[in-house]
Amino acid sequence: MSIRKQATPPRLITVGDVVAAHSRDLGEWTAAQIVRLDADSQTAAVLELDWSGPEPSSVADLGDVAPLRLTHHSWNGALSFCNHAWVLPRSHKVVGAMPLLHDKPANCWASGWRLGDQLARQRRWESGVHEDPIAAWKAKYTGETVNEFLSRPTAPRPEVTHLTITDIDSLDCAQLVQRFPGATWLHLHGRLGLLSAAGELNRLTSLQGIRIVDLFGMTAEDSLRPQCTPELESVDLYSIAAEYASAMRSTWRPEIPAGTYVSVVRARKPEWVEENRNNPLRDWDGREQISTATFKRAVAQYKTTRKAILHVFAEEPADVRSTRMEEIGRAYGEAFNKLDRRSGFIETVEREELFAALDHIVNEAEALHGPGLEGARDSLVVGVESVRDW
Numbered sequence: 001m002s003i004r005k006q007a008t009p010p011r012l013i014t015v016g017d018v019v020a021a022h023s024r025d026l027g028e029w030t031a032a033q034i035v036r037l038d039a040d041s042q043t044a045a046v047l048e049l050d051w052s053g054p055e056p057s058s059v060a061d062l063g064d065v066a067p068l069r070l071t072h073h074s075w076n077g078a079l080s081f082c083n084h085a086w087v088l089p090r091s092h093k094v095v096g097a098m099p100l101l102h103d104k105p106a107n108c109w110a111s112g113w114r115l116g117d118q119l120a121r122q123r124r125w126e127s128g129v130h131e132d133p134i135a136a137w138k139a140k141y142t143g144e145t146v147n148e149f150l151s152r153p154t155a156p157r158p159e160v161t162h163l164t165i166t167d168i169d170s171l172d173c174a175q176l177v178q179r180f181p182g183a184t185w186l187h188l189h190g191r192l193g194l195l196s197a198a199g200e201l202n203r204l205t206s207l208q209g210i211r212i213v214d215l216f217g218m219t220a221e222d223s224l225r226p227q228c229t230p231e232l233e234s235v236d237l238y239s240i241a242a243e244y245a246s247a248m249r250s251t252w253r254p255e256i257p258a259g260t261y262v263s264v265v266r267a268r269k270p271e272w273v274e275e276n277r278n279n280p281l282r283d284w285d286g287r288e289q290i291s292t293a294t295f296k297r298a299v300a301q302y303k304t305t306r307k308a309i310l311h312v313f314a315e316e317p318a319d320v321r322s323t324r325m326e327e328i329g330r331a332y333g334e335a336f337n338k339l340d341r342r343s344g345f346i347e348t349v350e351r352e353e354l355f356a357a358l359d360h361i362v363n364e365a366e367a368l369h370g371p372g373l374e375g376a377r378d379s380l381v382v383g384v385e386s387v388r389d390w
Contacts, residue, residue, distance in 0.1 A: 005039070005042060006039075006042070007039055008037075008039070009037065009044065009086040009087070009088065010086075010087055010256045010257045011087060011088040011256075011257055011258070011259050012094075013034050013037070013044065013086070013088050013094060014034065014037070014097070015034055015035065015036060015037060015100070016033070016034065016097040016098060016099070016100060017033070017034045017094050017096075017097050018031055018032070018033050018034075018049075018059050018062070018094070018095050018096055018097060018098055019031065019032055019033075019034065019046075019088060019092045019093065019094050019095070019115075020055070020056050020092065020093055020095050021089070021091055021092040021093075021113070021115045021116070022055070022091065022116075023052065023115060023116020023117070023119070023120065024116075024137065024161070025116050025117055025119075025120035026052045026116045026119060026120050026123075028052040028053055028054070028116075029052060029053060029054060029055045029056060030048070030049070030051060030052045030115050030116040030119055031048075031049045031051050031056065031062055031065070031095070031115070032046045032047060032048045032049055032115055033046070033047045033049065033067075033098065033100070033101055033102075034046060035047050035081070035100060035101075035102055035103065035106070036105065036106070037086060038083075038086075041083070042085060042086050043083040043084060043085060043086055043109070044083070044084055044085075044086040044088075045081065045082070045083050045105065045106040046081070046082060046083070046084050046106075046113065046115075047067055047068075047079060047080070047081045047101060047102050048067070048068040048080035048081070048115060048118060048119060049062070049065045049066070049067060049068055049101075050065065050066050050067065050068040050069070050119065051063070051065045052116070052119060056095050057095065058095055058096050059095055059096035059097070059098055060096075061095070062095075065101075066101070067079050067080070067081070067101050067102055068080040068118060068119055068122065070118060070121075070122055071122070071125065071126075072121050072122050072124075072125035072126075072130075073121075073125070073130075079102060080118045080119070080122075081102065081106045081108075082106055082108045082109065082110045083106045083108065083109045083110070084109075084110055084112070084113050085111075085261050087256060087259065087260070087261040088259055089113055089233040089234070089259050089261070090208075090231060090232075090233040090258060090259030090260065091208065091231070091233060091259075092113065092115070092259070111236075112209070112234065135162075136159050136160075137159055137160060137161045137162060138160070138161075138162045138163075138164075139157070139160045139162070139163050139164070139180075140163075140164040140165075140166070141163075141164070141165050141166075142165070142166055142167045143165060143166070143167045143168035143169050143170070143171060143190070143191075143193065144167070144169075146165050146171070146176075147170070147171070149179070150172070150175040150176065150179055154179075156178065156179050156180070156181055157179060157180055157182075158180075158181050158182040159182065160180050160182060160183060161182050161183060161184040161185065162183075162184070162185045163180055163183045163185070163186050163187070164187040164189075165187070165188050165189065166189045167189070167190075167191055168188060168189065168190040168191065168193040168195070168215060169190070169191055169193045169194070170193055170194045170195075170196070171188065171190075171193065171194070171195055171196070171215075172196050172197055173195060173196065173197045173198050173199075173200045173201050174196075174197040174200040176200075176201075177200045177201065177203045177204060181203075181204070182206065183204050183206075183207065184204075184206050184207055184208045184209070184231075185207075185208055185209040185210075186201070186204070186207065186209070186210050186211070187210075187211045188210075188211070188212045188213070188215055189211075189213045189214065189215075190212075190213060190214040190215035190216075191214060192214055192215075192216065192273055192276070192277050192282075193214065193215050193216070194215070194216060194217040195212070195215040195216065195217050195218055196217055197222075198217070198218040198219075198222035198244070199221060199222040199223075201222075201224060201229075202224055202225055202228035202229060203228075204229065205228060205229060205230075205231075206231055207224070207229045207231065207232055208231050208232060208233050208234065209232070209233060209234035209235075209236070210224070210232070210234070210235060210236070210237075211234075211236040211237075211238075212236075212237050212238070212240050213237075213238045213239060213240070214238070214239045214240075215240055215241075216240065216241045216268065216270075216273055217241065218240065218241045218243070218244035219241070219243050219244060219247075220243050220244065220246070220247035221247075222244060222247075223244065223247035223248050223251050224248065224251070224252075225251065226251070226252070226255055232252070232255075232260055233259050233260050233261065234260070234261045235248060235252050235260060235261065235262045235263070235264070236261070236263050237263065237264045237265070238263075238265050238266055239265075239266040239268055239283075240264075240266075240267065240268065241267070241268065241270075242267040242268055242269045245264050245267035246267065248264060249262065249264045265286075266285070266286050272285075279299060279302070280302070280353070280356060280357040280360040281295075281298055281299055281302055281353060281354075281357055283353070284298060284299075284350070284353075289343070289344075289345045289347075290343075290345050290350075291343065294339060294342070294343055294345060297339055298336070298339060301332070301335045301336065301339070302357055304335075305328060305331070305332045305358070305361065306361045306364075308328045308331075309325070309328055309361050309362070309365060309376075309380075310361070310364070310365060310368070312324045312325065312328070312376075313365050313368070313369045313373075313376075314368075314369075321375075321376055321379075322375060322376070322379045323379075325376045325379035325380045325383065326379045326380070326382055326383035326386075327383065328380060328383065329358075329379065329380040329381065329382065329383020329384040329385075329386075330383040330384070330386060330387050331383075332354075332358070332380075332383070332384055333383065333384040333385070333386070333387040333388040334387050336354060336388070336390060337387065337388060337389045337390065340389065340390045341389075346390035350390075351390055354390075355381070355384070358377070358380050358381070358384070359377065362376060362377045362380070
């Protein structure tokens with residue numbers, strides 16, 4: 001469920017306001033101007049300024065400022081100008097207002113404000129440094145590598161403040177907090193994985209942002225609490241345990257006017273998790289252009305195709321496999337032609353996911369019958385390509 005629409009920003013900002021925030025990349029404060037507000041999309045068009053310095057108390061402290069123009073990499077002098085969710089983060093403050101420095105609509109959208117990132121890149125570029133430095137305060141792991149790291153008796157890494165972990169099958173949050181006690185931004189992406197001891201994240205008292213995707217096992221008691229994480233300014237949850245989703249939504253929505261962005265989408269019940277654990281098309285459930293009926297038909301066709309492929313390798317002679325794979329591929333392509341004619345939902349991403357689903361089945365067949373099924377994979381694709389309209 002997304003944030004309920006409001007007529008005005010929940011934390012007061014108006015067109016012309018100048019907001020300031022501290023940038024970790026710059027080691028200083030930086031500033032931006034609010035150029036437009038859109039109630040329909042709940043966004044603010046934010047123009048970054050070419051300024052950094054000590055914490056300002058008013059617009060006068062900025063001096064004679066200008067918009068930030070980007071020439072690094074392939075920006076070619078474009079303004080650093082983007083639409084953001086219009087919840088002004090807790091760590092940002094309004095220092096006053098000035099006449100608009102730009103009055104055109106922004107044509108890009110970003111998921112977080114991150115003031116100072118572009119200014120830091122621009123200054124490095126101008127100084128002759130064309131590669132972003134490796135920041136000791138950022139760390140990225142896969143679920144497998146972080147669990148191996150957590151299992152070793154090594155010292156904590158308090159310098160890491162921005163931590164991203166992907167492809168999580170299971171993760172113990174108690175161990176995570178012990179090893180990364182200084183985390184302020186935490187991104188956890190699972191594979192319908194298990195997040196245990198999630199309540200321990202309340203020990204991250206400086207936490208500012210959390211994003212959790214496709215992870216389960218959390219209960220209402222594990223919810224983050226404002227009194228424990230008072231600086232939290234972004235709660236972004238997608239495809240997570242329903243009980244935890246409900247508790248986090250009810251706990252943090254009252255904090256939106258104080259500067260916490262809240263998005264809780266696709267709360268999943270345990271039955272959904274079990275049913276979709278081996279379903280590579282599960283992300284279609286609830287996607288904007290895909291109806292519930294279309295999702296169910298797509299999953300049914302995937303299961304039919306999977307059953308047919310596994311049957312070929314378990315029961316049929318090797319000399320007919322190539323022909324049978326082409327037949328199955330054609331049936332798969334034609335079935336999704338028919339589905340797509342009804343609602344036109346297959347775009348670039350969905351097309352790639354449909355081919356990835358076939359790869360998933362072949363990988364499963366290889367696990368059961370041994371490697372060397374590339375010919376079968378090729379034959380499937382030939383069959384699909386001979387008929388598909390998507």
